[in-house]
Amino acid sequence: MSGTLGDLGEFGLIGALTERVPTGRHVPLGPGDDAAVVAAPDGRVVATTDLLVEGRHFRRDWSTAYDVGRKAAAQNLADIAAMGAVPTALLVGLVGPAELPVAWALELYDGLRDECAVVDTGVAGGDVVRGSSVMISITALGDLQGRAPVTRAGARAGDIVAVAGWLGWSAAGFAILSHGHRNPRAFVEAHRRPEPPYEAGPAAARLGATAMLDVSDGLIADLGHLARASGVRLDLRSELFDIPAQMRDVARALGADPLQWVLTGGEDHALVATFPAGTALTARWRVVGQVAGGGPGVTVDGEEWSGGGGWDHFGG
Amino acid sequence: MSGTLGDLGEFGLIGALTERVPTGRHVPLGPGDDAAVVAAPDGRVVATTDLLVEGRHFRRDWSTAYDVGRKAAAQNLADIAAMGAVPTALLVGLVGPAELPVAWALELYDGLRDECAVVDTGVAGGDVVRGSSVMISITALGDLQGRAPVTRAGARAGDIVAVAGWLGWSAAGFAILSHGHRNPRAFVEAHRRPEPPYEAGPAAARLGATAMLDVSDGLIADLGHLARASGVRLDLRSELFDIPAQMRDVARALGADPLQWVLTGGEDHALVATFPAGTALTARWRVVGQVAGGGPGVTVDGEEWSGGGGWDHFGG
Numbered sequence: 254m255s256g257t258l259g260d261l262g263e264f265g266l267i268g269a270l271t272e273r274v275p276t277g278r279h280v281p282l283g284p285g286d287d288a289a290v291v292a293a294p295d296g297r298v299v300a301t302t303d304l305l306v307e308g309r310h311f312r313r314d315w316s317t318a319y320d321v322g323r324k325a326a327a328q329n330l331a332d333i334a335a336m337g338a339v340p341t342a343l344l345v346g347l348v349g350p351a352e353l354p355v356a357w358a359l360e361l362y363d364g365l366r367d368e369c370a371v372v373d374t375g376v377a378g379g380d381v382v383r384g385s386s387v388m389i390s391i392t393a394l395g396d397l398q399g400r401a402p403v404t405r406a407g408a409r410a411g412d413i414v415a416v417a418g419w420l421g422w423s424a425a426g427f428a429i430l431s432h433g434h435r436n437p438r439a440f441v442e443a444h445r446r447p448e449p450p451y452e453a454g455p456a457a458a459r460l461g462a463t464a465m466l467d468v469s470d471g472l473i474a475d476l477g478h479l480a481r482a483s484g485v486r487l488d489l490r491s492e493l494f495d496i497p498a499q500m501r502d503v504a505r506a507l508g509a510d511p512l513q514w515v516l517t518g519g520e521d522h523a524l525v526a527t528f529p530a531g532t533a534l535t536a537r538w539r540v541v542g543q544v545a546g547g548g549p550g551v552t553v554d555g556e557e558w559s560g561g562g563g564w565d566h567f568g569g
Numbered sequence: 570m571s572g573t574l575g576d577l578g579e580f581g582l583i584g585a586l587t588e589r590v591p592t593g594r595h596v597p598l599g600p601g602d603d604a605a606v607v608a609a610p611d612g613r614v615v616a617t618t619d620l621l622v623e624g625r626h627f628r629r630d631w632s633t634a635y636d637v638g639r640k641a642a643a644q645n646l647a648d649i650a651a652m653g654a655v656p657t658a659l660l661v662g663l664v665g666p667a668e669l670p671v672a673w674a675l676e677l678y679d680g681l682r683d684e685c686a687v688v689d690t691g692v693a694g695g696d697v698v699r700g701s702s703v704m705i706s707i708t709a710l711g712d713l714q715g716r717a718p719v720t721r722a723g724a725r726a727g728d729i730v731a732v733a734g735w736l737g738w739s740a741a742g743f744a745i746l747s748h749g750h751r752n753p754r755a756f757v758e759a760h761r762r763p764e765p766p767y768e769a770g771p772a773a774a775r776l777g778a779t780a781m782l783d784v785s786d787g788l789i790a791d792l793g794h795l796a797r798a799s800g801v802r803l804d805l806r807s808e809l810f811d812i813p814a815q816m817r818d819v820a821r822a823l824g825a826d827p828l829q830w831v832l833t834g835g836e837d838h839a840l841v842a843t844f845p846a847g848t849a850l851t852a853r854w855r856v857v858g859q860v861a862g863g864g865p866g867v868t869v870d871g872e873e874w875s876g877g878g879g880w881d882h883f884g885g
Contacts, residue, residue: 281613285798286720287651287782288617288711293609297597300693301604302660302708306700335603344618346706377616384622390662390706392618395604404602466603482601 258358258383259351266358266381270347273359274366277375279341279396289377291342291394298341299395299402301332307387315430318357320445322364324520325391328469330372331449331522333395335467337403337458340451342377343369346390351383361389372451400458408464408483408527414542415534417453417524419443420472421511424518425500428507437499449522453537457526460534465526471517473551473558476525480549483527488552489516489542516558574674574699575667582674582697586663589675590682593691595657595712605693607658607710614657615711615718617648623703631746634673636761638680640836641707643763644785646688647838649711650770651783653719658693659685662706667699677705688767716774724780724799724843730858731850733769733840735759736788737827740834741816744823753815765838769853773842776850781842787833789867789874792841796865799843804868805832805858832874 258266267284276283282290291298303325305311311321326343333340345365347358362376369375377394426444435441449467457465464483468475472489480487496511504511527544528534551558574582583600592599598606607614619641621627627637642659649656661681663674678692685691693710742760751757765783773781780799784791788805796803812827820827843860844850867874 282718282720286718286722287648288615288654288709288718290652290713290718291614291616293612293614296609296612298607298609298614298710299604300607300658300660300708300710302662302694302706303696304662304664304698304700304704304706306664306698308701309699332603336606338604342616344616344708346618346620348620348622348704378618380619382620382622383625384620384702384704385624386701388620388664388700388704390618390620392616392660392708393604394614394616397606402598402602402604402606404598406602 256355257351258349258353258355261355263381266355269355269359270362273362274376276377277342277369277373279374280377284378289342291377293396295397295399297397299333299336299338299397300392301329302390302392303329305389316445318360319364322361323368323446325389326365326368327447327449328522329391329393330368330451331467333393334449334451334454335465335524336395337400337455337462337465338395338397339455340372340374340393340395342374342394344392345376345379347379347381348384348388350385353387398455403458403462403465403526405464405466405479405482408479408485408544410485410544410546411530412463412527412544413530413532413540414487414489414525414527414544415538415540417537418450419448419521420468420523421500421514421518421521423447423520424514425503428509429503432507437503439499440503443521447520447522450524450537453524456535457524460528460532462526462528465524468519468521468523468525470519472525473516476551480551484549486545486547486550486552487542488545488555491554493541495539516553572671573667574665574669574671577671579697582671585671585675586678589678590692592693593658593685593689595690596693600694605658607693609712611713611715613713615649615652615654615713616708617645618706618708619645621705632761634676635680638677639684639762641705642681642684643765644838645707645709646684646767647765647783649709650765650767651781651840652711653716653771653774653778653781654711654713655771656688656690656709656711658690658710660708661692661695663695663697664700664704666701669703714771719774719778719781719842721780721782721795721798724795724801724860726801726860726862727846728779728843728860729846729848729856730803730805730841730843730860731854731856733853734766735764735837736784736839737816737830737834737837739763739836740830741819744825745819748823753819756819759837763836763838766840766853769840772851773840776844776848778842778844781840784835784837784839784841786835788841789832792867796867800865802861802863802866802868803858804861804871807870809857811855832869
């Protein structure tokens with residue numbers, strides 16, 4: 254479909270986007286009314302919302318609209334998984350200038366659709382409005398399937414700390430792109446399109462996870478939230494992280510520290526959880542530390558991490 | 570609290586905003602985790618999302634942050650009511666420049682809080698990020714209390730059309746402000762802060778409403794959606810609209826047609842519904858027309874409305 258958002262108009266665009274993306278099997282009433290109706294069989298609904306701003310969370314010259322859509326969906330679906338829940342629907346808001354090509358919006362929704370398909374869900378509704386730059390709001394809803402939510406507050410001394418999914422891959426990809434390179438593609442692709450380990454979230458809840466979150470701002474920064482919420486110290490063991498040889502090579506070429514990427518890089522949307530010692534973890538989970546005694550905080554090999562990191566959306 | 574969003578940083582701001590607004594009694598787990606948990610006793614959740622963009626949906630020189638907050642909450646809570654549901658929680662995203670005063674964000678949340686309090690709900694979670702202009706995303710969730718949702722598709726020939734709430738007040742207020750005036754205040758206030766008739770939504774469902782929506786873009790424009798969804802013609806009778814004398818006076822002074830405001834003015838978030846003929850309506854509802862034979866559409870006194878109206882977010 255050619256033309257711009259201005260040519261098509263609000264209702265034309267909504268119609269085109271709605272056609273593009275199924276609502277999924279959890280949505281008895283989808284777009285076209287004042288509100289959607291989404292199944293909540295548990296009697297509770299898990300809900301999270303995120304904003305993605307052009308120039309801050311994505312660049313149209315670095316990522317295709319399709320990849321932005323996949324990433325936008327992924328970061329919200331990962332938040333649902335991090336509660337131990339399964340996603341039931343997304344709601345999507347799109348702000349765009351009148352000059353934005355309709356094709357860009359359609360490809361964005363193709364990306365949303367395909368990431369939703371990974372977890373058998375869809376887009377239940379949304380809003381589109383004109384604004385000076387591109388901005389996407391995503392709300393994800395999920396179902397706890399009768400389990401208690403796995404919060405950040407349940408870690409106890411003696412628990413093990415384990416990770417599912419990728420760490421440092423998006424940061425490596427970002428570093429590669431920042432230096433004007435396009436390869437190795439595996440890292441660039443990981444930056445453009447994270448692959449959160451969605452199923453590991455509900456699986457962790459079934460395994461008895463005591464606390465969990467998804468790594469969006471960096472492992473140490475995000476574990477700091479978990480440490481404070483639980484009132485514990487988390488000690489990571491650097492030798493337990495499996496840094497791939499190719500990541501080490503890229504780091505050497507760019508003069509970077511690969512462990513820094515792993516410990517502080519965000520946007521891979523790995524899940525990190527604490528489990529009672531002795532929990533028989535599945536192959537998806539890799540133990541990377543333990544919950545130690547002492548005041549709230551995160552240490553690496555028993556010491557404060559001095560490499561910096563974290564991400565403050567109004568800072569720097 | 571003085572300073573800017575940039576001074577306070579993301580987590581400082583989230584903490585200050587979270588303290589400011591209760592989560593409400595439907596939220597077993599509020600802000601501070603990967604996602605909130607909201608009660609959904611019906612086993613389904615009603616969900617809607619809207620975006621408000623500075624310069625398009627509000628102006629900081631015309632409306633206080635407090636009023637923007639009330640309006641943002643109101644338009645979403647009205648969507649929940651228009652399904653016949655009761656609101657359970659809001660999720661709120663805020664984009665703002667680093668220079669935005671923290672006081673503006675806090676007052677915005679005060680407005681959200683007070684509008685939520687009208688319907689005994691609160692803010693369950695959200696997101697704040699930096700961007701070049703102010704943008705607010707709101708998602709509202711609601712509970713159907715065991716009733717079927719009242720969609721736009723159920724109107725049948727012979728039904729009556731009735732309205733609860735205000736029509737044309739916001740449009741009159743906008744016209745007053747556009748001419749550089751500040752009075753009469755009642756209309757200016759109505760533009761700054763709509764008062765949707767929330768309780769009339771679930772009440773209409775209990776009365777047997779066959780179709781319903783909230784008037785956000787103008788009565789004729791929005792009824793057009795209902796007419797198409799139901800496959801009916803809705804005929805409004807102009808003499809049934811009770812246009813206040815003060816509105817007629819303002820219209821005369823500004824050279825405007827008050828019926829145009831009533832029929833095409835948006836943002837008052839009145840509810841309009843169809844009911845089987847003979848339904849004993851409560852005092853909140855005013856009959857303004859009926860569902861007539863013929864192809865889908867909306868007529869006024871049996872004829873096409875020629876006064877224009879409606880609102881296309883990418884048009885004009």
